[in-house]
Amino acid sequence: MNFSDAPIDSASAARLHAEGLRLDLVDTADTAAFSAWIRAESRGFYDDEPSEKRLAYMLEHAAYRRTTGVWDESDAVGAEPVATVSTWETPLSLPGGSSIPVWAISAVTVAPTHRRRGIARNLLESELRTAHACGVPIAALTASEATIYGRFGFAPSAFASDVTIDTRRARWAGPAASGRVRFTTREELHHSARAVFESARRRHAGEIEADDALWAETCATDERSADKVKSLRAVRYDDASGALQGFAIYRVTGGEDDFTVHTVEVQSLVAATDDAANGLWRFLLELDLVTAVKAYLRPVDDSVAWQLSDRRAVQSRPYDHLWLRVLDPVAALEARTYSAPIDLVLDVADPNGFAEGRMLLSVDESGAGTVTRLDADADVPADAAHLALSVNSLAALYLGATPASTLVRAGTVLERRPGSAERADAAFRAAEAPLLSIWF
Ligand SMILES: CC(=O)SCCNC(=O)CCNC(=O)[C@H](O)C(C)(C)COP(=O)(O)OP(=O)(O)OC[C@H]1O[C@@H](n2cnc3c(N)ncnc32)[C@H](O)[C@@H]1OP(=O)(O)O
Numbered sequence: 001m002n003f004s005d006a007p008i009d010s011a012s013a014a015r016l017h018a019e020g021l022r023l024d025l026v027d028t029a030d031t032a033a034f035s036a037w038i039r040a041e042s043r044g045f046y047d048d049e050p051s052e053k054r055l056a057y058m059l060e061h062a063a064y065r066r067t068t069g070v071w072d073e074s075d076a077v078g079a080e081p082v083a084t085v086s087t088w089e090t091p092l093s094l095p096g097g098s099s100i101p102v103w104a105i106s107a108v109t110v111a112p113t114h115r116r117r118g119i120a121r122n123l124l125e126s127e128l129r130t131a132h133a134c135g136v137p138i139a140a141l142t143a144s145e146a147t148i149y150g151r152f153g154f155a156p157s158a159f160a161s162d163v164t165i166d167t168r169r170a171r172w173a174g175p176a177a178s179g180r181v182r183f184t185t186r187e188e189l190h191h192s193a194r195a196v197f198e199s200a201r202r203r204h205a206g207e208i209e210a211d212d213a214l215w216a217e218t219c220a221t222d223e224r225s226a227d228k229v230k231s232l233r234a235v236r237y238d239d240a241s242g243a244l245q246g247f248a249i250y251r252v253t254g255g256e257d258d259f260t261v262h263t264v265e266v267q268s269l270v271a272a273t274d275d276a277a278n279g280l281w282r283f284l285l286e287l288d289l290v291t292a293v294k295a296y297l298r299p300v301d302d303s304v305a306w307q308l309s310d311r312r313a314v315q316s317r318p319y320d321h322l323w324l325r326v327l328d329p330v331a332a333l334e335a336r337t338y339s340a341p342i343d344l345v346l347d348v349a350d351p352n353g354f355a356e357g358r359m360l361l362s363v364d365e366s367g368a369g370t371v372t373r374l375d376a377d378a379d380v381p382a383d384a385a386h387l388a389l390s391v392n393s394l395a396a397l398y399l400g401a402t403p404a405s406t407l408v409r410a411g412t413v414l415e416r417r418p419g420s421a422e423r424a425d426a427a428f429r430a431a432e433a434p435l436l437s438i439w440f
Pocket residue numbers: 044045105106107108109110111114115116117118119120121122141142143144145147148151
């Protein structure tokens with residue numbers, strides 16, 4: 001059983017049925033039914049009414065996802081659903097270069113006519129139960145608001161930064177790139193740059209695979225709204241041997257009052273190598289008639305700040321971006337590698353039960369971890385570190401974005417033995433801050 005053939009969750013279906021609502025899967029091969037679902041999702045996110053092209057595009061690229069809706073049983077047959085959710089399985093990059101399957105959750109909407117009646121709760125809980133039944137160890141999402149998902153066991157596990165660089169102050173002080181930047185088209189990138197995105201995403205813990213729909217969004221070839229892409233330019237970076245190693249898609253705005261004052265908005269900057277990142281950043285920062293470069297979804301430890309003559313030219317706004325919910329802590333903790341050996345006992349509290357319990361994580365000198373479930377009252381080995389935490393805090397620690405010692409200071413992780421957080425920090429730390437560079 002997997003995301004594409006798992007049946008609808010009977011507990012949520014029964015609860016919603018008692019409220020006059022029907023929880024069901026959409027047959028995405030049924031054009032009318034899937035189109036109605038897409039219209040409901042667009043309305044839920046205040047998007048434009050989807051065009052025929054948009055519907056055709058979704059029917060082609062997103063139909064493979066598990067597509068769930070809630071219908072008001074008093075509405076006519078064939079009416080749009082009053083709630084939507086879309087899920088699929090995808091690999092998540094982990095510290096150490098490995099990956100783990102996650103249950104990606106997207107398109108959570110409830111119609112304003114039906115809000116705050118528990119529909120989203122039933123949708124979320126049904127997805128978590130289904131993911132767990134399918135053996136997927138983690139659920140993942142990007143959130144419209146930071147206030148919604150903590151109650152379901154999610155926590156921010158990777159952060160991203162929006163940066164604005166004042167190019168009048170910043171001169172390039174980084175290494176010269178070995179290759180060259182050339183103009184291309186978004187369509188050509190769509191065709192030829194997917195392997196570059198793939199190797200870039202494997203470099204960073206926190207990235208997921210771009211399926212066809214997400215890849216098209218990354219290249220802005222997705223028909224979402226043709227008028228929004230008219231001003232986009234695309235450049236590619238080829239290394240000294242001529243191999244494509246990165247690309248950027250950007251638009252230049254402003255200049256109305258003073259033609260020497262434009263802003264570059266970088267929609268994507270994807271680099272498989274540091275050399276490609278250097279070449280692309282330098283190109284963008286040295287564009288004539290431009291006084292600011294804005295880039296979105298950048299790593300919070302972006303090295304570009306160290307490559308400018310004046311680091312105060314950079315302003316960063318970090319925010320929570322990837323939210324994870326651990327469903328199987330044994331599989332999750334064994335999938336990543338660690339930066340230092342440790343024996344660590346974790347007492348995990350999970351109101352939904354999935355991750356509840358005491359477990360021992362043993363990390364050897366190579367950084368590989370094995371996890372043993374312990375009885376709740378089992379003795380803790382004499383030399384082991386020992387932390388008590390919620391399933392949310394486990395997700396916050398998981399990719400190394402937030403140290404255990406920060407959460408101990410915050411009072412959300414309890415150190416059952418002194419010094420345990422510092423030892424956990426050394427083990428969970430990742431060489432680079434985890435990053436998710438797309439929305440899904
Ligand atoms: C992964 C994603 O897709 S993120 C996108 C989320 N969707 C959106 O932002 C689109 C606009 N908003 C909506 O469609 C809806 O308001 C939703 C989906 C956020 C919530 O749907 P509802 O059916 O109203 O939520 P529901 O009634 O099940 O509420 C469940 C719980 O979440 C809380 N909650 C719901 N929405 C919010 C919110 N926006 N902010 C804070 N808390 C919220 C409720 O108070 C309730 O809390 P409790 O059960 O602990 O008392």
